[in-house]
Amino acid sequence: MTLDTTTTPPAAADGAGRGERARTARPVQPAAGALRGAGLGEVTLDGGFWGTLQDRNAAATLQHCADWMERLGWIENFDRVAAGTTGPDRPGWQFSDSEVYKLLEALAWEHGRTGDPAADALFEALVDRVLPAEDPDGYLNTCYGHPGRAERYTDLSAGHELYCSGHLVQAAVARLRTTGEDRLTALGRRVADHVVREFGPDGRDGVCGHPEIEVALAELARATGDDRYRVQAELFVERRGHGTLDPIALLGPAYFQDDVPVRETEAWHGHAVRALYLAAGAVDVAVDGGDDELLEALEGQWRHSVERRTYITGGMGSRHQDEGFGDDWELPPDRAYCETCAGIASNMVSWRLYLATGRVEYVDLIERTSYNVLATSPSADGTAFFYANPLQQRVAGGDVLPDAVNARAEGGVRAPWFDVSCCPTNVARTLASWHTTAAAVDGDRTGVLLQYATGDVRLTLRAGELHLRVTTSYPDDGDVRVAVVAAPEGSALRLRVPSWAGGAELTLPGTGTREVAPGWVDVDALAGGDELLLRLPVQPRATWPDPRIDAVRGTVAVERGPLVLCLESTDLPEGVALDDVRVDPGQGLRDHGDGALVRARADAAPPSGSGLPPFGARPAVVRPGAAFDLPLVPYHRWAERGAATMRVFLPTS
Amino acid sequence: MTLDTTTTPPAAADGAGRGERARTARPVQPAAGALRGAGLGEVTLDGGFWGTLQDRNAAATLQHCADWMERLGWIENFDRVAAGTTGPDRPGWQFSDSEVYKLLEALAWEHGRTGDPAADALFEALVDRVLPAEDPDGYLNTCYGHPGRAERYTDLSAGHELYCSGHLVQAAVARLRTTGEDRLTALGRRVADHVVREFGPDGRDGVCGHPEIEVALAELARATGDDRYRVQAELFVERRGHGTLDPIALLGPAYFQDDVPVRETEAWHGHAVRALYLAAGAVDVAVDGGDDELLEALEGQWRHSVERRTYITGGMGSRHQDEGFGDDWELPPDRAYCETCAGIASNMVSWRLYLATGRVEYVDLIERTSYNVLATSPSADGTAFFYANPLQQRVAGGDVLPDAVNARAEGGVRAPWFDVSCCPTNVARTLASWHTTAAAVDGDRTGVLLQYATGDVRLTLRAGELHLRVTTSYPDDGDVRVAVVAAPEGSALRLRVPSWAGGAELTLPGTGTREVAPGWVDVDALAGGDELLLRLPVQPRATWPDPRIDAVRGTVAVERGPLVLCLESTDLPEGVALDDVRVDPGQGLRDHGDGALVRARADAAPPSGSGLPPFGARPAVVRPGAAFDLPLVPYHRWAERGAATMRVFLPTS
Numbered sequence A, B: 001m002t003l004d005t006t007t008t009p010p011a012a013a014d015g016a017g018r019g020e021r022a023r024t025a026r027p028v029q030p031a032a033g034a035l036r037g038a039g040l041g042e043v044t045l046d047g048g049f050w051g052t053l054q055d056r057n058a059a060a061t062l063q064h065c066a067d068w069m070e071r072l073g074w075i076e077n078f079d080r081v082a083a084g085t086t087g088p089d090r091p092g093w094q095f096s097d098s099e100v101y102k103l104l105e106a107l108a109w110e111h112g113r114t115g116d117p118a119a120d121a122l123f124e125a126l127v128d129r130v131l132p133a134e135d136p137d138g139y140l141n142t143c144y145g146h147p148g149r150a151e152r153y154t155d156l157s158a159g160h161e162l163y164c165s166g167h168l169v170q171a172a173v174a175r176l177r178t179t180g181e182d183r184l185t186a187l188g189r190r191v192a193d194h195v196v197r198e199f200g201p202d203g204r205d206g207v208c209g210h211p212e213i214e215v216a217l218a219e220l221a222r223a224t225g226d227d228r229y230r231v232q233a234e235l236f237v238e239r240r241g242h243g244t245l246d247p248i249a250l251l252g253p254a255y256f257q258d259d260v261p262v263r264e265t266e267a268w269h270g271h272a273v274r275a276l277y278l279a280a281g282a283v284d285v286a287v288d289g290g291d292d293e294l295l296e297a298l299e300g301q302w303r304h305s306v307e308r309r310t311y312i313t314g315g316m317g318s319r320h321q322d323e324g325f326g327d328d329w330e331l332p333p334d335r336a337y338c339e340t341c342a343g344i345a346s347n348m349v350s351w352r353l354y355l356a357t358g359r360v361e362y363v364d365l366i367e368r369t370s371y372n373v374l375a376t377s378p379s380a381d382g383t384a385f386f387y388a389n390p391l392q393q394r395v396a397g398g399d400v401l402p403d404a405v406n407a408r409a410e411g412g413v414r415a416p417w418f419d420v421s422c423c424p425t426n427v428a429r430t431l432a433s434w435h436t437t438a439a440a441v442d443g444d445r446t447g448v449l450l451q452y453a454t455g456d457v458r459l460t461l462r463a464g465e466l467h468l469r470v471t472t473s474y475p476d477d478g479d480v481r482v483a484v485v486a487a488p489e490g491s492a493l494r495l496r497v498p499s500w501a502g503g504a505e506l507t508l509p510g511t512g513t514r515e516v517a518p519g520w521v522d523v524d525a526l527a528g529g530d531e532l533l534l535r536l537p538v539q540p541r542a543t544w545p546d547p548r549i550d551a552v553r554g555t556v557a558v559e560r561g562p563l564v565l566c567l568e569s570t571d572l573p574e575g576v577a578l579d580d581v582r583v584d585p586g587q588g589l590r591d592h593g594d595g596a597l598v599r600a601r602a603d604a605a606p607p608s609g610s611g612l613p614p615f616g617a618r619p620a621v622v623r624p625g626a627a628f629d630l631p632l633v634p635y636h637r638w639a640e641r642g643a644a645t646m647r648v649f650l651p652t653s
Helices: A020-024 A048-071 A076-083 A096-114 A117-133 A161-178 A183-199 A213-224 A227-239 A272-288 A292-308 A340-357 A360-374 A422-432 B020-024 B048-071 B076-083 B096-114 B117-133 B161-178 B183-199 B213-224 B227-239 B272-289 B292-308 B340-357 B360-374 B422-437
Strands: A035-037 A043-045 A439-442 A446-449 A455-461 A464-472 A479-486 A492-497 A504-508 A512-516 A519-523 A531-535 A541-543 A555-560 A563-568 A581-583 A589-592 A595-602 A628-634 B035-037 B043-045 B439-442 B446-449 B455-461 B464-472 B479-486 B492-497 B504-508 B512-516 B519-523 B531-535 B540-543 B555-560 B563-568 B581-583 B589-592 B595-602 B628-634
Touching: A020 A096, A020 A161, A035 A340, A043 A048, A048 A096, A048 A117, A048 A422, A076 A096, A076 A117, A096 A117, A096 A161, A096 A422, A117 A183, A161 A183, A161 A213, A183 A213, A183 A227, A213 A227, A213 A272, A227 A272, A272 A292, A272 A340, A292 A340, A340 A360, A340 A422, A360 A422, A360 A492, A360 A563, A439 A455, A446 A455, A446 A464, A479 A492, A492 A531, A504 A519, A555 A595, A589 A628, B020 B096, B020 B161, B035 B340, B043 B048, B043 B422, B048 B096, B048 B117, B048 B422, B076 B096, B076 B117, B096 B117, B096 B161, B096 B422, B117 B183, B161 B183, B161 B213, B183 B213, B183 B227, B213 B227, B213 B272, B227 B272, B272 B292, B272 B340, B292 B340, B340 B360, B340 B422, B360 B422, B360 B492, B360 B563, B439 B455, B446 B455, B446 B464, B479 B492, B492 B531, B504 B519, B540 B589, B540 B595, B555 B595, B589 B628
Parallel strands: A446 A492, B446 B492
Antiparallel strands: A035 A439, A043 A455, A439 A446, A455 A464, A464 A479, A479 A531, A492 A519, A504 A512, A504 A531, A541 A555, A555 A563, A563 A628, A581 A595, A589 A595, A595 A628, B035 B439, B043 B455, B439 B446, B455 B464, B464 B479, B479 B531, B492 B519, B504 B512, B504 B531, B540 B555, B555 B563, B563 B628, B581 B595, B589 B595, B595 B628
């Protein structure tokens, strides 16, 4: 089924077909600080790793999401509210409205990115359906407050009403910035005004079980200049952590970060997406409110959690039960949850912290998470997704189910949709605007290249446009050529040397080649016609885990540039079992396409089932195998060649 | 609050105060096979490891359970049904009735074990409350089928109605065997008859989401000689695995073993207690029905699951999300679930398989699980319990809550009660009858000693009573003296040499001392006055995990006799962190009380928080520490000396 769309001509369009205001539009615009991210039209990717992902998102994923939500009745839920025919049989979880809103946000960014009229038409068609479901007082939710349904705000712990409102507001912000005021942005304001009336300083003393409204209201304040929204976001952040939410079944208050106030939190804990959405909103509140103490607390949480509770992929979430963070050093590869949405939310936090501080480690983590979590989720055709991103698959994936009940976490295969289907629309909105995090402007005169991809970067500086032409096969190859097409007088360029890129070299016009250390490297006095060459050493490297991570003791991972590699059973020699493979990276790692070759043996354990002693507690007698070369492939593409077992961390002996 | 009890004088009592029929009463009495377990009065423990646990259970745990259930209204639920005043506000989960029934079963065994009139009085007082809640047609459940409550059998997946009925039937079996027919046993029959009418060959084609009714009906058939109950149990076993149950939320049909028929199952999977209760009932059905194919399948499941899905403690269940088994070799120590009830259920299965086959490995596992799971749960005073039994605690336990909402699995401290509180009453019923698995009779003339504890064993053989006096400090010490007080002509004795006891020695009268290999050792031609000495080498030993268990690669466990040892932070030198400890068992393990000393170092990692590179993916620079002796203590007593961090598997380098 395809959603009916009516073609609406875009407003004043620039050369790419996008409206002029969309050129500098971007998801995050702090009210304070010297840094700003690139606008939608300031970076244009020509194919390559991320350009391909963006184009596929536009060509396949957006319509795919709309079709599934139409099929499942999640869009019709709005029609039924408008018609007064909703009731106890409403399909979808209580938060299904949010998926429609995330798709709206994705369509707004996509239309802003390319001016594609099809994206705009789908956007308008969805708004046609959503708008009539609004209650007269600005409340909009298809699950609550209607005949046969529970009353509004009777279940703040699990109801997700403010969460849904937040996603609607984020769609409105995207539309406002890319197109300008329209009926959806007006709806977003009315919904936000309703929230402020209900939950303001004199209203209900409550928060939503799932943070999201905080980051949405903070950005709406930035987009509209209406400070009430920022104050409300601040109120939600500060109210949290005082145990006001009723616990859900077996999950304590830590599940939704209601156990400790944000500014007293040491490490992220509980449900990962909730913790990270909350942190993103808290950074916004801290930055715009000049709350340095809060910002410092959030930076501390990032450092602690990234060091001790984050996977090598950048994935976050060690537990299935609560989709949550584990204790320090609790990072099991096989039961890694690493929800796609948590990777997206991690990028949201890191991006805000970069804009607030200019620190390179935040951008390093965005690179790691983008290549190894965000890019891992969608299938090569953009119509199936990983919800969880474990680092080890012990049992090859089974069949994908044709309906929406695919297992979120243990499938081992990408699925077109889930019964809780937060990830596909989240991937869609994130990819549509991803390139706005590839470059930045620092102050009046400095352009910053953060991520490397072939395309044009046209950053508006105070004195004019800094136009760079970037040419690279990154991450397959580490050579990045930056041609300065035009540079205003006195402009400068800052390049990121990734933390893994020891031995990188930079060639500048005139001064020749020099080694540059990981971190920032600044190039002054740019002029049109200059050509720079940054050489990043992407050859495969062994990464030994911290000895405090119990679950991967005695193993090694192999990385290549920003890519984490993995071993898939697909690539094993005949008769070799994944469990029996031992590698020796000391014998040299070699390039192998976009992956690597590592020297390995298959030390076969004896056939099982002998029965005594049981408990696997005596080492099996091992028959050492002959050495062979074992190909490792990028993790982000695993399970694309058929169901397979897989592991990132490889035993060494 | 203390439950009112009325003292009822026991029926004809033997010397111990128990009724004569209780002497040979026991929970499991297969209708076929040469082996039988000891009766309640055939083994008498005098203190020691298990005697102390049993006495504490009698003195503290039974009343503790009754008091909590009275306090929470779980007993009053029966009163309210009888009075017609129950409704939507009924306290407790839908399965809370089963806790009352498990306590009834525990009291029946306890009264049968010792004749204690207090146990009998509490039993009768509970029956006074339960009986009036029965519906006229024999249906009994306080949660379903009453005004304001859901209808009967409308939620077979989650309703637990047949599960509750099963536990009532098990209480009735215990009463029938220990005391004889009474009002509770009559109730049990009526409830069972109702189940047969509703779910018989011509009734509803359904099974219960939580197996239990199978094992209960099979035993009721044995206790009453009424074959209809066996047929019904068989029907439930065979109906399962065909996807008839509606899935629960995010859990697929594997959660309750409805994905594969029992006889086609290769390994236990899904919710561990469900899988094991089902397997126990299936063994009963296979044995009594002469179904060798089914029995062989169940033995295969045991072998596969014990080798690849079972912890060194005997604990089962690797996942929190579904309280379930993991994939092969998925045995994380920190997130081990190892529910106490799963250990109990594992013993139920192994005991039945031993009785069916006589194989020693089943008894070896019972020993392991009894000492390291069952005995771990109750606190030293018998009024607090572990629900989950992980093998590593990363964060020291917090406060126990005074109400019943204590976390099941992540507390790190024993709690008096839980909101799902299946374990305390399960421990109670299991301990009350545990000694019936310490000895057995094989055929007409052979007594079998299975577990070693000081006390008297008086087994009724065809030719008379074989009376053995056992004296030992096992497991603290490995010397077991067996004095033959009286032996009928031609009687024989079989002793179990545990699988871990390589180098054991047996001294027989006349023939001197010889080494005996793990397994069975037979002693013929017993005569009164004979004295045997079995020396089991309980000194500490290093146990290296199977290399396929990823989560404990590079570590070693230390065992001492049947006890798994652990390291508690309580025993660390000042300034040493648990995460930094490395041991070298190659430098010798020494006895240290009932634990061991191992040579260790603390290789301190540098202070954290430096921030780059994150993800813990670079080995911390380690400062080797000086060697010291580190005490290890029995796992079953961990967290008794205050909240602590703990680990069983110790990194070696």
